Amino acid sequence: MFKLEKRPEQSQKWIYLSPFLAVLITMISGGILFATLGENPFEAIRIIFWDPLFDPSFASYSRPQLLVKAGPLILIAIGLSFGFKAGVWNIGAEGQYILGAIFGASVALAFYPMESKLIFPLMIIAGALGGFLWGLIPALLKAKLNTNEILVSLMLVYVAESILASVSQGLLKNPDGYGFPGSRNLQNYASAANVEIIANSGMHWGVLFAFITVIFSYIILTKHIQGFNIQLTGQAPRASKFAGVNPTANIVFCLGISGALAGLAGMFEVSGPSGQITIEFNSGYGFTAIIVAFLGRLHPIGIFLSGLLIALTYIGGELAQLMLGLPGASIQLFQGMLLFFLLATDLFANYKVKIGANK
Amino acid sequence: MYIKSVIAGAIASLGVAAAALAADVKVGFVYVGPVGDYGWTYEHDQGRLAVEEHFGDRVETVYQELVPEGADSERVMTQMALQGADLIFTTSFGYMEPTINVAKKFPDVKFEHATGYMRADNVSTYSARFYEGRAIQGHIAGKMTKTNKVGYIGSFPIPEVVRGINSAFIHARKVNPDVEFNIVWIYTWFDPAKEADAATALIEQGCDVVLQHTDSTAPQAAAEKAGGVITFGQASDMAMFKPMPRVSSIIDDWAPYYIARTQAVLDGTWTSTDTWDGIGPGMVGIGEITSAVPADVKAEALAMKDAIASGDYHPFTGPINKQDGSVWLAAGETADDGTLLGMNFYVEGIKGDVPQ
Numbered sequence: 247m248f249k250l251e252k253r254p255e256q257s258q259k260w261i262y263l264s265p266f267l268a269v270l271i272t273m274i275s276g277g278i279l280f281a282t283l284g285e286n287p288f289e290a291i292r293i294i295f296w297d298p299l300f301d302p303s304f305a306s307y308s309r310p311q312l313l314v315k316a317g318p319l320i321l322i323a324i325g326l327s328f329g330f331k332a333g334v335w336n337i338g339a340e341g342q343y344i345l346g347a348i349f350g351a352s353v354a355l356a357f358y359p360m361e362s363k364l365i366f367p368l369m370i371i372a373g374a375l376g377g378f379l380w381g382l383i384p385a386l387l388k389a390k391l392n393t394n395e396i397l398v399s400l401m402l403v404y405v406a407e408s409i410l411a412s413v414s415q416g417l418l419k420n421p422d423g424y425g426f427p428g429s430r431n432l433q434n435y436a437s438a439a440n441v442e443i444i445a446n447s448g449m450h451w452g453v454l455f456a457f458i459t460v461i462f463s464y465i466i467l468t469k470h471i472q473g474f475n476i477q478l479t480g481q482a483p484r485a486s487k488f489a490g491v492n493p494t495a496n497i498v499f500c501l502g503i504s505g506a507l508a509g510l511a512g513m514f515e516v517s518g519p520s521g522q523i524t525i526e527f528n529s530g531y532g533f534t535a536i537i538v539a540f541l542g543r544l545h546p547i548g549i550f551l552s553g554l555l556i557a558l559t560y561i562g563g564e565l566a567q568l569m570l571g572l573p574g575a576s577i578q579l580f581q582g583m584l585l586f587f588l589l590a591t592d593l594f595a596n597y598k599v600k601i602g603a604n605k
Numbered sequence: 606m607y608i609k610s611v612i613a614g615a616i617a618s619l620g621v622a623a624a625a626l627a628a629d630v631k632v633g634f635v636y637v638g639p640v641g642d643y644g645w646t647y648e649h650d651q652g653r654l655a656v657e658e659h660f661g662d663r664v665e666t667v668y669q670e671l672v673p674e675g676a677d678s679e680r681v682m683t684q685m686a687l688q689g690a691d692l693i694f695t696t697s698f699g700y701m702e703p704t705i706n707v708a709k710k711f712p713d714v715k716f717e718h719a720t721g722y723m724r725a726d727n728v729s730t731y732s733a734r735f736y737e738g739r740a741i742q743g744h745i746a747g748k749m750t751k752t753n754k755v756g757y758i759g760s761f762p763i764p765e766v767v768r769g770i771n772s773a774f775i776h777a778r779k780v781n782p783d784v785e786f787n788i789v790w791i792y793t794w795f796d797p798a799k800e801a802d803a804a805t806a807l808i809e810q811g812c813d814v815v816l817q818h819t820d821s822t823a824p825q826a827a828a829e830k831a832g833g834v835i836t837f838g839q840a841s842d843m844a845m846f847k848p849m850p851r852v853s854s855i856i857d858d859w860a861p862y863y864i865a866r867t868q869a870v871l872d873g874t875w876t877s878t879d880t881w882d883g884i885g886p887g888m889v890g891i892g893e894i895t896s897a898v899p900a901d902v903k904a905e906a907l908a909m910k911d912a913i914a915s916g917d918y919h920p921f922t923g924p925i926n927k928q929d930g931s932v933w934l935a936a937g938e939t940a941d942d943g944t945l946l947g948m949n950f951y952v953e954g955i956k957g958d959v960p961q
Contacts, residue, residue: 307687311680411792415762416961424722424947426763431702519676521706525761525792526699529673564681567669568688574639574671 294562310448320553322535325507329500338399340532341406346509349376354438377509385501440518452514628665637697644820652859674699734883738855740920743776756807854892
């Protein structure tokens with residue numbers, strides 16, 4: 247019947263084709279899922295993929311929201327892609343995101359209520375530093391003690407969540423908040439607010455940073471020696487040693503930069519869309535960004551596009567829930583299918599399918 | 606053929622538009638959990654269904670479940686308002702600031718935020734005096750525990766939850782001076798896996814009563830599996846675990862409030878208010894006390910319920926000391942609502958600290 251034959255080399259064509267195929271299969275399977283729930287599948291798919299961009303009553307609001315949602319995903323995923331290319335697996339971006347937010351918000355709250363143009367730049371530096379330091383822990387442990395960075399970075403997410411809960415109720419708690427947990431709302435503090443650069447565009451400073459990062463990482467990966475070192479380490483670790491790549495420096499670079507970018511994403515979120523540090527501040531960007539990175543083939547432009555696509559499924563998924571009364575779990579299932587089918591279609595990059603019973 | 610189907614489609618969509626126009630008021634609900642949690646969100650959704658049934662075609666309702674607290678909820682509320690909702694109920698504490706933010710952008714839409722303290726001209730707040738039900742739970746727990754260890758699954762250390770712990774503890778100690786509370790904080794409203802782990806850990810520590818301030822039935826299932834442990838339905842009756850482990854429950858009955866507020870919007874009489882109702886007005890219900898509870902304990906519990914309902918008894922009546930031994934309420938003094946709303950301390954006898 248069908249037979250899989252390993253390709254001598256990865257098929258470049260399939261590497262770029264499989265994300266599109268995965269999206270297509272997700273639409274079809276999702277459509278079947280929605281049909282079994284008693285909804286018109288074409289309408290559901292249209293609401294998820296089309297209406298957030300073009301519906302006359304929603305688009306003017308949801309188009310900017312697309313950027314708000316995609317910004318942090320792109321920023322984090324770009325950072326992760328450096329490590330993933332080098333075989334350094336940072337699964338703990340969620341924790342680095344939290345620490346960046348805490349560091350950034352701490353700087354703002356330390357200066358409150360002073361108004362100064364210097365506060366926001368300081369917060370940006372603090373946010374990047376917070377994420378960087380949190381990413382440095384698994385990096386140094388791996389470099390010095392050869393621990394597994396997947397486990398260490400993931401476990402540190404839970405540590406970060408505990409720190410978040412603690413500062414929400416203690417150190418950063420709003421003194422005017424009647425004892426309820428949560429910090430002051432930074433949106434109401436002009437010097438610290440991450441505002442939209444152009445009104446009603448969704449384009450806040452974090453989104454701008456994300457776009458700049460896309461360009462920079464493209465340059466580093468294609469033109470800079472560090473980009474070459476990263477790819478070499480991932481593809482041929484032994485060869486990279488002969489080429490003089492310092493493995494420790496490489497690990498620190500990969501985890502440090504992904505930590506710093508995740509920290510920046512957290513800082514821009516806490517000072518912008520979220521506004522305050524709360525116990526429930528993190529909502530999974532750090533984990534979703536892993537999907538974004540792989541869906542984008544670890545390529546800066548790919549990540550840019552996949553970040554927008556995932557953001558679209560979130561916003562469109564919410565609309566579908568609202569307009570059709572679809573259960574929330576069906577939307578989560580739909581998003582899960584995307585990663586599932588991506589992994590499935592990646593098979594074709596490494597294997598050829600032969601039809602027939604020939605041995 | 607093609608033209609035909611286009612016309613048919615146009616007519617169909619006109620029909621939908623006409624149906625939407627037929628409803629005088631559109632009411633939206635934002636839920637933190639799934640409607641099938643059989644706890645907090647389930648009861649809010651029962652309230653929504655009651656609104657639909659009461660008003661029929663005059664009112665249309667929409668809802669969104671599993672909405673994370675924070676920036677995402679702001680978008681969900683905005684989309685609801687854009688979709689034409691006239692009244693939006695946001696049913697979790699963490700929606701407070703987002704509700705205020707969205708309300709500023711839509712001055713003509715009315716908002717109702719559950720369990721918060723921030724109001725505006727178009728934002729009301731409402732909550733229920735769950736601590737009244739906790740007093741009855743504490744009484745039954747204190748009477749029935751054999752190990753003298755009561756486990757308590759806390760969600761977030763906010764005043765509402767701390768208040769419930771204090772109320773349950775005071776009434777358990779009153780009937781059983783040896784009772785101890787083991788409190789664990791899991792920092793989520795709804796996570797069946799975490800809730801089950803917490804319940805199992807408490808049972809392994811020797812607790813034979815498990816109280817929960819989380820929304821799923823997972824602790825009930827864990828108690829049923831362990832055997833010999835009693836629990837109470839939280840936010841909803843959780844009747845499927847009767848008669849053991851679930852021996853009673855606190856039921857949030859939002860339906861009358863939701864119907865009244867929708868009516869106010871229909872009549873044009875809606876104003877921003879702050880509502881905090883308990884057993885008396887019927888916002889807090891006590892679910893059936895099962896045969897697993899001895900008859901005399903049941904009778905005492907029901908007597909306490911009646912006394913609270915009539916206003917003869919306040920669950921926070923002095924003498925009550927704070928954890929550090931300082932006097933909070935003198936003999937006969939009752940707590941004022943302001944202190945209760947901001948409660949961030951344990952009463953005397955509870956071990957451990959409110960997480961800070």
